[in-house]
Amino acid sequence: MSDLQPLGAFRPAGASTEAPRLGVLCGEAVLDLAAAPALRGVLPDAVLAAPVLNPLLALGPSAWSALREAVARALAEGGGAVEPALLPRAGIEPVLPFEVADYVDFFASRVHAETCGRILRPDGDGLTPNWDWMPVGYHGRAGTVVVSGTPVRRPCGQVPGPDGTPRLGPSAALDYEAELGLVVGTPSAPGEPVPVDRAHEHLFGLVVLNDWSARDIQAWESAPLGPHLGKSFATSISPWVVPFAALKDARAPAPAPQRGPLPHLREDGPGALDVDVVTTLNGQQIARARAAELSWTPAQLVAHLTSNGASLRSGDLLGTGTISGAAPEARGCLLERTWAGRDPLTLLDGSVRTWLQDGDEVVISACAAAGEDLGEVRGRVLPA
Amino acid sequence: MSDLQPLGAFRPAGASTEAPRLGVLCGEAVLDLAAAPALRGVLPDAVLAAPVLNPLLALGPSAWSALREAVARALAEGGGAVEPALLPRAGIEPVLPFEVADYVDFFASRVHAETCGRILRPDGDGLTPNWDWMPVGYHGRAGTVVVSGTPVRRPCGQVPGPDGTPRLGPSAALDYEAELGLVVGTPSAPGEPVPVDRAHEHLFGLVVLNDWSARDIQAWESAPLGPHLGKSFATSISPWVVPFAALKDARAPAPAPQRGPLPHLREDGPGALDVDVVTTLNGQQIARARAAELSWTPAQLVAHLTSNGASLRSGDLLGTGTISGAAPEARGCLLERTWAGRDPLTLLDGSVRTWLQDGDEVVISACAAAGEDLGEVRGRVLPA
Numbered sequence: 001m002s003d004l005q006p007l008g009a010f011r012p013a014g015a016s017t018e019a020p021r022l023g024v025l026c027g028e029a030v031l032d033l034a035a036a037p038a039l040r041g042v043l044p045d046a047v048l049a050a051p052v053l054n055p056l057l058a059l060g061p062s063a064w065s066a067l068r069e070a071v072a073r074a075l076a077e078g079g080g081a082v083e084p085a086l087l088p089r090a091g092i093e094p095v096l097p098f099e100v101a102d103y104v105d106f107f108a109s110r111v112h113a114e115t116c117g118r119i120l121r122p123d124g125d126g127l128t129p130n131w132d133w134m135p136v137g138y139h140g141r142a143g144t145v146v147v148s149g150t151p152v153r154r155p156c157g158q159v160p161g162p163d164g165t166p167r168l169g170p171s172a173a174l175d176y177e178a179e180l181g182l183v184v185g186t187p188s189a190p191g192e193p194v195p196v197d198r199a200h201e202h203l204f205g206l207v208v209l210n211d212w213s214a215r216d217i218q219a220w221e222s223a224p225l226g227p228h229l230g231k232s233f234a235t236s237i238s239p240w241v242v243p244f245a246a247l248k249d250a251r252a253p254a255p256a257p258q259r260g261p262l263p264h265l266r267e268d269g270p271g272a273l274d275v276d277v278v279t280t281l282n283g284q285q286i287a288r289a290r291a292a293e294l295s296w297t298p299a300q301l302v303a304h305l306t307s308n309g310a311s312l313r314s315g316d317l318l319g320t321g322t323i324s325g326a327a328p329e330a331r332g333c334l335l336e337r338t339w340a341g342r343d344p345l346t347l348l349d350g351s352v353r354t355w356l357q358d359g360d361e362v363v364i365s366a367c368a369a370a371g372e373d374l375g376e377v378r379g380r381v382l383p384a
Numbered sequence: 385m386s387d388l389q390p391l392g393a394f395r396p397a398g399a400s401t402e403a404p405r406l407g408v409l410c411g412e413a414v415l416d417l418a419a420a421p422a423l424r425g426v427l428p429d430a431v432l433a434a435p436v437l438n439p440l441l442a443l444g445p446s447a448w449s450a451l452r453e454a455v456a457r458a459l460a461e462g463g464g465a466v467e468p469a470l471l472p473r474a475g476i477e478p479v480l481p482f483e484v485a486d487y488v489d490f491f492a493s494r495v496h497a498e499t500c501g502r503i504l505r506p507d508g509d510g511l512t513p514n515w516d517w518m519p520v521g522y523h524g525r526a527g528t529v530v531v532s533g534t535p536v537r538r539p540c541g542q543v544p545g546p547d548g549t550p551r552l553g554p555s556a557a558l559d560y561e562a563e564l565g566l567v568v569g570t571p572s573a574p575g576e577p578v579p580v581d582r583a584h585e586h587l588f589g590l591v592v593l594n595d596w597s598a599r600d601i602q603a604w605e606s607a608p609l610g611p612h613l614g615k616s617f618a619t620s621i622s623p624w625v626v627p628f629a630a631l632k633d634a635r636a637p638a639p640a641p642q643r644g645p646l647p648h649l650r651e652d653g654p655g656a657l658d659v660d661v662v663t664t665l666n667g668q669q670i671a672r673a674r675a676a677e678l679s680w681t682p683a684q685l686v687a688h689l690t691s692n693g694a695s696l697r698s699g700d701l702l703g704t705g706t707i708s709g710a711a712p713e714a715r716g717c718l719l720e721r722t723w724a725g726r727d728p729l730t731l732l733d734g735s736v737r738t739w740l741q742d743g744d745e746v747v748i749s750a751c752a753a754a755g756e757d758l759g760e761v762r763g764r765v766l767p768a
Contacts, residue, residue, distance in 0.1 A: 021491050042502060055439070080685050101526070102525055102526055102527045104612075107609060116608075117608070121608075122607075128607040128608055129544070129607075130542075130550075130604055130605055130607065131543060133703075134542055134605065136552075136605065136608075136609055136612075137609065137612055138522065138523070138609040138610050138611075138612055139522070139523035139524060139525055139612070139616070140523060141486055141523055141694060142485070142486055142737070143485055143486045143694075143695060143696075143697045143700070144574065144694050144695060146574075153529070153575045153692050153693055155692035156577075156691060156692060156693070157691065157692050158514075158517060158518055158646065158691075164513060165513075165643075166518075166644075166646065166648075167646070168646050168648055168691070187691070190528065190530075191537045193540075210527035213512070214692070217692065220514055221514055221518065221520065222499070222608070222610070223512040223514065224500075224504075224505075224512055224515075224520075224606070224610070225491060225520055225521065225522040225610040226489075226522050226606070226609040226610020226611070227609065227610070228520075228521055228522055228523070229523075229688070229689075229691065229692040230692075232523070232689075232694040233692040233693045233694050234693075241421065257724055259549075260550075262542065262550065262551070264552055264554075285448060287713075305616075307540060307541065307542075307552070307613065308540060308541050308598070308613040308616060308617040309539050309540070309600065309617045309618075310525060310527075310613070310616040310617050311527060311528060312527075313527045316527070350527050357452055368615050
């Protein structure tokens with residue numbers, strides 16, 4: 001785990017009024033970046049002592065690797081230059097690791113896109129005509145991204161009754177979506193698209209992401225401008241951002257496209273993340289899928305997002321969209337898993353789920369194909 | 385104009401490396417908030433000396449009115465407590481007045497929504513079934529909101545050819561949208577909807593907004609998740625935020641709804657903005673519409689946005705959506721005005737527009753029905 005050097009922000013447990021500090025997760029300890037004598041001077045004090053990762057993200061790849069090397073050296077040497085700054089993980093409380101600039105959620109899994117299309121538009125084709133040509137995506141609400149462990153209150157919203165008249169009430173179709181989130185480090189210049197082969201200069205790292213979704217609210221509101229309140233109540237992320245620099249071996253080729261892509265989205269070499277994503281509901285594993293099966297890779301998401309000249313900011317968060325495979329136990333949300341509630345899921349305790357119930361706890365975790373633990377995002381449903 | 389006390393951020397003209405300062409627009413002068421002896425101690429120094437309005441926005445209505453009163457008093461008294469801080473407007477350059485937190489764009493004009501529906505979905509109903517029941521909206525890109533005067537480069541994007549295969553190229557259907565933008569001041573608590581009758585505690589002020597739109601990119605990408613790259617390249621706002629406290633008389637009743645709204649969206653009294661919005665293209669007026677004709681009011685937008693528990697942050701920007709009236713010269717974008725290019729607009733110089741050409745300058749200005757100037761947003765199209 002210390003090789004990965006996941007970065008985050010934390011407070012001493014229970015000290016909710018203290019300013020957060022930055023740390024590196026080292027197994028069962030956390031290295032306080034601003035308190036470690038061995039790290040002094042490696043980066044500007046204001047970066048190491050910031051309450052969020054954004055200033056570090058903005059510095060770019062050479063600063064990130066300078067910090068990685070200094071941390072590795074310090075941990076290897078041990079002693080007084082590092083030990084006073086090593087805190088037991090159990091004594092700290094992670095907080096949101098970075099201020100989310102813009103949050104864009106994509107739809108990069110062919111299985112997910114096709115299954116949702118068949119469920120929601122049974123008379124149409126599963127995939128929309130654009131799907132093979134671009135990573136379809138939309139902006140989500142940055143201000144309601146919360147850190148793992150934050151309870152999620154069941155949202156209220158409008159849902160139409162049988163006569164077409166809506167009423168306001170608690171969502172009766174609360175769902176999770178198992179995703180990965182890509183964290184942008186280096187900003188890009190307005191008007192200058194980032195090509196696929198330079199995207200890695202802008203992508204800092206990876207979190208696990210739960211894109212909570214109220215399917216009934218979403219279905220009623222989405223025409224013609226897309227999802228909004230069915231998603232905007234909360235998005236949860238894991239607290240420790242795993243740098244892509246630690247994941248160089250966790251790459252695999254993306255599935256061959258059926259058509260396209262256009263030249264500006266072509267990627268040579270294995271660009272997909274060779275990462276498995278596992279979902280548990282109240283402790284029972286209910287899904288496992290491979291991010292390597294996503295059709296659009298992190299570099300392609302960045303290239304598409306900036307192809308119109310839109311710029312990136314440090315702290316932009318890019319969700320991959322639900323990670324699903326073809327088998328029922330590889331479907332990354334209940335919409336797919338229960339076919340919108342028509343095919344309920346029976347849990348080991350005998351209880352049945354079409355959608356999430358109050359009190360349910362969803363934990364999504366990720367591990368590299370080689371087995372390294374990439375963290376987890378956890379959230380429990382509170383009643384409306 | 386000094387009664388309005390529009391607030392913004394500026395630099396001395398040409399001093400692009402200096403940190404921005406906050407100011408109040410007073411006719412042809414700007415009062416530097418941090419430099420005026422008369423304002424010392426009215427609010428914390430860190431608020432008055434910030435480079436963006438966000439810390440002031442976060443303080444809430446009582447701080448906003450304390451500042452308004454102090455500015456009015458200082459200007460009335462004149463003399464040494466204010467004159468050293470009064471700068472000629474011609475000598476300063478406004479910058480983006482606040483850091484945009486989340487940007488949500490709504491679709492509050494019935495005429496606009498219905499006309500777009502008839503143009504884009506000629507076989508369907510103009511309005512989607514949800515339209516009468518909620519202010520439909522979606523999240524836009526906060527990081528590409530730019531201040532008036534920033535040139536806007538024509539975006540590239542994917543557009544399908546006659547055989548359905550897309551190619552990447554400059555948009556051939558660049559459009560403007562004349563809107564107002566509402567600026568959120570006081571944040572709201574996660575999980576706590578803001579009722580209609582308390583929305584004014586959270587809304588600080590008003591800007592004029594141009595939601596630049598590439599209609600060809602938008603049409604191809606929007607199924608099923610809504611607009612994205614067809615909008616995300618740029619959104620322009622006017623630099624001086626007019627406080628709602630100055631617009632108490634600029635209110636009118638919104639048009640009576642045809643159905644709904646549900647109780648949580650009901651508003652008593654005149655909630656619509658009695659503001660006219662005028663668009664010029666290369667100096668020629670091409671449209672004039674009334675924001676009072678929008679079906680959904682600022683308070684209703686806030687109540688809907690937070691009805692699922694989503695919280696507001698200081699600096700959230702809420703676009704009303706295109707402001708259109710029924711007459712051709714009241715249509716607030718070229719999509720409507722030229723019926724997607726089928727009915728071109730002939731300008732006074734004899735040239736013809738279906739969409740915007742390179743070099744075109746669009747200026748959208750707003751004035752209260754009583755005639756007060758609420759500012760303008762200006763942008764010129766650069767070639768791709």
